[in-house]
Amino acid sequence: MLECRGITFSYDKNHKKLFQDIDLKINPGEIVGMPGPSGQGKSTLAKVLSGYLQPQVGTVLVDGSPLPAGKNPVQLIFQNPEHAVNPHWNVRKILNEGGIINPELSKNFGIQNFWLDRFPHELSGGELQRICLVRALCSNLRYLICDEITSMLDALTQAGIWHSLLQEIEKRQLGVLVISHDNALIARLCSRVVHFFEDTGK
Amino acid sequence: MFVQLYRIHLNRRSRTLVTVISCLALFAAVFLGAWLYGENGEITNLQLRKLPPSWEQPFGTDWLGRDMFARTLKGLRISLMIGLSAATASAIIALILGLAAATLGKAVDTAVTWLIDVAIATPHLILLILIAFACGGGAKGVIIAVAASHWPVLTRIIRAEVLQLRSSAFIHLSAKLGRGPLWIAWHHMLPHLLPQFVIGLLLMFPHAILHAAALTFLGFGMSPHTPAIGVLLAESMRYLSMGLWWLAVAPGLTLIISVQAFDILGNSLRVLLDPKTCRE
Numbered sequence A: 001m002l003e004c005r006g007i008t009f010s011y012d013k014n015h016k017k018l019f020q021d022i023d024l025k026i027n028p029g030e031i032v033g034m035p036g037p038s039g040q041g042k043s044t045l046a047k048v049l050s051g052y053l054q055p056q057v058g059t060v061l062v063d064g065s066p067l068p069a070g071k072n073p074v075q076l077i078f079q080n081p082e083h084a085v086n087p088h089w090n091v092r093k094i095l096n097e098g099g100i101i102n103p104e105l106s107k108n109f110g111i112q113n114f115w116l117d118r119f120p121h122e123l124s125g126g127e128l129q130r131i132c133l134v135r136a137l138c139s140n141l142r143y144l145i146c147d148e149i150t151s152m153l154d155a156l157t158q159a160g161i162w163h164s165l166l167q168e169i170e171k172r173q174l175g176v177l178v179i180s181h182d183n184a185l186i187a188r189l190c191s192r193v194v195h196f197f198e199d200t201g202k
Numbered sequence B: 001m002f003v004q005l006y007r008i009h010l011n012r013r014s015r016t017l018v019t020v021i022s023c024l025a026l027f028a029a030v031f032l033g034a035w036l037y038g039e040n041g042e043i044t045n046l047q048l049r050k051l052p053p054s055w056e057q058p059f060g061t062d063w064l065g066r067d068m069f070a071r072t073l074k075g076l077r078i079s080l081m082i083g084l085s086a087a088t089a090s091a092i093i094a095l096i097l098g099l100a101a102a103t104l105g106k107a108v109d110t111a112v113t114w115l116i117d118v119a120i121a122t123p124h125l126i127l128l129i130l131i132a133f134a135c136g137g138g139a140k141g142v143i144i145a146v147a148a149s150h151w152p153v154l155t156r157i158i159r160a161e162v163l164q165l166r167s168s169a170f171i172h173l174s175a176k177l178g179r180g181p182l183w184i185a186w187h188h189m190l191p192h193l194l195p196q197f198v199i200g201l202l203l204m205f206p207h208a209i210l211h212a213a214a215l216t217f218l219g220f221g222m223s224p225h226t227p228a229i230g231v232l233l234a235e236s237m238r239y240l241s242m243g244l245w246w247l248a249v250a251p252g253l254t255l256i257i258s259v260q261a262f263d264i265l266g267n268s269l270r271v272l273l274d275p276k277t278c279r280e
Ligand SMILES: Nc1ncnc2c1ncn2[C@@H]1O[C@H](COP(=O)(O)OP(=O)(O)O)[C@@H](O)[C@H]1O
Pocket: A011, A018, A037, A038, A039, A040, A041, A042, A043, A044, A045
């Protein structure tokens, strides 16, 4: 179980708190949705849950123990895949960063062999996002945080990516947090929705 | 259509490669020529004094009948060597200071940034003359002066590059995928920094060579015993009024050509090493 207890975060001491005293539990195999308008701190919470940022108060526990400093069973997929890859690396090297690539997995995500020698700027956003997903899925992860991962993509690409991803989540019983401002997408994918970042009239 | 596009791109890459190779060949020719001519530039021949350029003496001869082509080649070699040493020393200073500023915390960063600002605010030539003078002139003085005055720009680039890398998502992500700090430094950081460093170094050569020549021309640099291009140009001034124009024109032109070649080399390498342009 991925669990956070009483988390409070602000970017610096004088800054207002982005969120306060947040509790959240995600069980293996469960897909939890987190909707909300932009600028409220969804991405920040995603980074706290995956260990990129440390909360001022509270803890994040994965299956009972704190997040490790190194290899992380909680992987974050970013909204902009081009920031998540080294622009000087080719796709083959990028894919292999997390572990040995499972050919079947990479086929399910529609990764073409001729992409392997390309550089990131020679792929579309959707193609690059698939690569980031396959890379994360080959790294022994147990929990996946998806931060607006298909917001930049057209409806067809979006559907294709989620189709492949749902199969993998089901098969491996991954716990997933889906962050999106698209309520229809969340309604379609998630078995439970948490409302930390609804419109508060601010 | 795609094949055609690809061909055009390939052509641009090959053209860049040809440019790089021609520049390297030019420098090789200077060094080889200087080595082949050896001490020929020192031989005085009073029968062949003050001859304008001809087939036998392509750059003419000076007031002592020395072959200016041989002297220019040797002078160029000395100038290139001095530029090379000074630029390399300067680039190493830049690398150390840039890395220190970006990784050793706020106090070091503030100190290095302040040093950069001071060095950039000081007029270049005055700094050069002061340092060369303090070091007692000569090749050593020129190298120290040029090295000590050219590091700020590259330091700034390296510092900014490392800071930006350290905050990049893909670097943090690499750690989350289980990669250690050394692996990340080697596989992520170094390939980003190395091209910046090499190109910065190459683009520093022209400045180093020209400033070394300027210092020497002004009399704060090499003595007549090390006939660098700056020395040749300074000597030629005394004979310009007598109509020996070739004494200044030939060495001056070769100096400009070599400096330009380094500039072209640096910019071509930039194109080749950037993944956004390297396929073009
Ligand atoms: N690195 C940062 N430093 C300071 N403030 C930040 C940083 N990243 C985001 N913020 C601020 O935190 C707030 C929430 O941002 P974010 O978590 O990206 O929101 P969301 O994902 O819901 O759109 C925004 O006001 C943003 O300006």
